[in-house]
Amino acid sequence: MIRLNNVALRYDRGPDILTDVNFHLRPGSFHFLTGPSGAGKSSLLRLLFMSIHPTRGQIHLFGQDVSKITTAKRAQHRRRIGIVFQDFRLLDHLTTWENIALPLRVVGKRIDDYREDVTDLLQWVGLGDRMHAYPSILSGGEKQRAAIARAVIGKPELLLADEPTGNVDPQMARRLLRLFIELNRLGTSVVIATHDHQLMRQFKAPRLELHDGHVRIV
């Protein structure tokens, strides 16, 4: 699913954010990605989503070296990934419902086949009465739940979530964790960046710990 060999990352001429990172995540695995603020969690997720490229080393995703694939192939790979950005990145010209339906629309699914699923999922994350609102008027917690719904609706092969419970209360965080666990049971590999220890206590999963630019799995 994901393999990193001696990966290093730095931005421009800054210091190495990551050095000598090596790990391998199997299909169907579940990992928390932890480490203090500024450790490089978001950067590592960006590398896995191919938004940025390593300064050194190789990243293999879905069996291919991502530095050697075409732009079209990269776009194809991205459609197999559900991602929750720390800053949500909802599209402001679409309603919340339309934002969640978008990943299905872009792969050519018919609205009649997903209408109910989108509505059910929105209700499940507590946005039943916000479906037709535009993202700009949603609260931080509501945007976060919408971003999560958009990431999971297509049952992606890989889910990358950047601090997905940072803006919701503990009860909602538990509910969202259940959603990730359920998706994982259906076969999705899950990587959740978080420093929410209460959340990590609720589900036993290995951790990718980021410290001083290195990753170890504990």
Ligand SMILES: Nc1ncnc2c1ncn2[C@@H]1O[C@H](COP(=O)(O)OP(=O)(O)O)[C@@H](O)[C@H]1O
């Ligand atoms: N686009 C960027 N340009 C330059 N430095 C960046 C950029 N993004 C992140 N950084 C730096 O990389 C380091 C890791 O950041 P980040 O990956 O956001 O960590 P985390 O998500 O663990 O808080 C920080 O020192 C941050 O300032």
Ligand SMILES: [Mg+2]
């Ligand atoms: Mg971050």
